Amino acid sequence: MKPNQAELNRNLAQMLKGGVIMDVTTPEQAKIAEAAGACAVMALERIPADIRAAGGVSRMSDPAMIKGIQEAVSIPVMAKCRIGHIAEARILEAIEIDYIDESEVLSPADDLHHIDKTKFAVPFVCGARDLGEALRRIAEGATMIRTKGEPGTGDVVQAVRHMRKMQSEIRRVTSLREDELYEVAKELQVPVELLKEVHSTGKLPVVNFAAGGVATPADAALMMELGAEGVFVGSGIFKSGDPAKRAAAIVQAVTNYKDAKKLAELSENLGPAMVGINADEIETIMEERGK
Amino acid sequence: MRVGVLALQGAFIEHELYYKNLGHEVFEIRQLADLSLFSLTNHYPPTTNNSLLILPGGESTVQVKLLKDLGLYEPLKAMIAAGLPTIGTCAGLILLANHFQLLPVTVKRNAYGRQLGSFTYVGTFDGKANVPMTFIRAPAIESISKGVEVLSEFEGKATAVRYKNITAFCWHPELNS
Numbered sequence: 001m002k003p004n005q006a007e008l009n010r011n012l013a014q015m016l017k018g019g020v021i022m023d024v025t026t027p028e029q030a031k032i033a034e035a036a037g038a039c040a041v042m043a044l045e046r047i048p049a050d051i052r053a054a055g056g057v058s059r060m061s062d063p064a065m066i067k068g069i070q071e072a073v074s075i076p077v078m079a080k081c082r083i084g085h086i087a088e089a090r091i092l093e094a095i096e097i098d099y100i101d102e103s104e105v106l107s108p109a110d111d112l113h114h115i116d117k118t119k120f121a122v123p124f125v126c127g128a129r130d131l132g133e134a135l136r137r138i139a140e141g142a143t144m145i146r147t148k149g150e151p152g153t154g155d156v157v158q159a160v161r162h163m164r165k166m167q168s169e170i171r172r173v174t175s176l177r178e179d180e181l182y183e184v185a186k187e188l189q190v191p192v193e194l195l196k197e198v199h200s201t202g203k204l205p206v207v208n209f210a211a212g213g214v215a216t217p218a219d220a221a222l223m224m225e226l227g228a229e230g231v232f233v234g235s236g237i238f239k240s241g242d243p244a245k246r247a248a249a250i251v252q253a254v255t256n257y258k259d260a261k262k263l264a265e266l267s268e269n270l271g272p273a274m275v276g277i278n279a280d281e282i283e284t285i286m287e288e289r290g291k
Numbered sequence: 292m293r294v295g296v297l298a299l300q301g302a303f304i305e306h307e308l309y310y311k312n313l314g315h316e317v318f319e320i321r322q323l324a325d326l327s328l329f330s331l332t333n334h335y336p337p338t339t340n341n342s343l344l345i346l347p348g349g350e351s352t353v354q355v356k357l358l359k360d361l362g363l364y365e366p367l368k369a370m371i372a373a374g375l376p377t378i379g380t381c382a383g384l385i386l387l388a389n390h391f392q393l394l395p396v397t398v399k400r401n402a403y404g405r406q407l408g409s410f411t412y413v414g415t416f417d418g419k420a421n422v423p424m425t426f427i428r429a430p431a432i433e434s435i436s437k438g439v440e441v442l443s444e445f446e447g448k449a450t451a452v453r454y455k456n457i458t459a460f461c462w463h464p465e466l467n468s
Contacts (some may be wrong), residue, residue: 016350
């Protein structure tokens with residue numbers, strides 16, 4: 001492994017900023033996503049809404065299927081492994097995936113430990129609901145963070161809650177005296193060095209995207225307004241009436257999230273959005289997986 | 292100096308911070324109206340005295356799509372062709388060479404493979420030694436035309452070039468500045 005691999009992996013996340021990462025299940029969908037302006041695609045066998053509907057154990061996708069998507073597009077390809085599943089992560093690294101999502105969307109393989117991501121050359125993105133979770137994942141070697149939201153619901157409320165909480169905790173940390181950080185590190189169960197970095201920079205040490213329940217250009221713009229540096233869209237695109245049009249509209253909404261007139265144009269005639277399910281009506285709460 | 296940074300997608304904030312720290316006036320280009328910010332007199336086409344355009348790293352497929360969707364592609368190309376000083380890094384280089392065709396070099400995308408092929412190299416840039424150069428899923432300059440000045444090289448290939456009003460990089464000076 002190169003000595004500065006973690007830095008290079010943080011740098012790749014920087015290049016993805018201001019972009020939309022889309023879940024795709026086939027090379028055809030990957031091509032639609034790339035043509036619509038996705039900055040990366042997440043290759044998986046079933047999108048979260050279908051994982052939720054199917055129930056059962058959800059695992060890493062077939063490497064052959066992931067390779068098919070790698071060959072179909074020129075943009076970075078990500079794939080998910082189960083929380084704590086070191087072997088799935090090694091397999092994804094072996095097929096030279098560009099980013100691994102150690103994801104609560106799949107069934108956790110380990111209910112105590114996350115993967116020690118510092119032992120991998122390949123970069124990892126992890127979900128977080130608050131500053132504590134984010135910094136714990138970064139301490140384990142994650143070089144990109146996303147909100148967990150509640151995947152596969154089309155309901156953005158959890159992603160909003162997680163992003164707001166993270167940002168308000170960051171603001172609180174920056175307002176403290178430096179000698180107060182030791183106590184906060186204890187409270188958040190995080191290394192004090194990472195907390196000091198948040199204190200001096202006013203942001204997470206890695207790029208922070210929004211994910212979970214984003215279904216419309218307005219949802220994407222909302223997450224950017226709340227401080228996201230980019231957006232993951234899972235079920236929202238290929239569960240909607242006109243995926244290509246909706247995908248392109250969400251990409252433009254992320255770039256022009258401050259321009260309400262533009263957002264209005266983008267929101268017109270997109271066809272039906274994914275039907276969705278209210279986050280408080282569901283049985284499987286994915287966001288509680290992996291703390 | 293007035294520095295306009297194309298802020299559609301990618302690592303544009305890194306460039307903005309760099310030029311702000313140097314005391315320059317920095318603005319973002321997100322839509323057509325923003326191009327008039329190059330000129331203090333607020334007319335179109337803008338006068339571009341004492342201005343600099345930055346085309347940052349990111350995904351070139353996304354940036355080209357957004358440039359076209361937002362009607363920025365042709366106006367921006369025309370301004371660069373008319374002499375607006377321009378710096379392109381990574382995706383910016385691909386834009387200048389393969390899309391705008393204003394930089395006569397051939398560029399291959401993702402020439403060093405996927406993310407596991409990303410690397411840092413310390414070399415000489417424009418006569419300055421020990422410059423760290425970060426290549427992230429980087430493109431390579433395969434060949435250059437006459438009149439293109441080579442500013443840095445790696446394994447015998449140009450990694451930064453200057454041509455007329457354009458300076459372009461395969462690597463990311465903004466990540467190590």
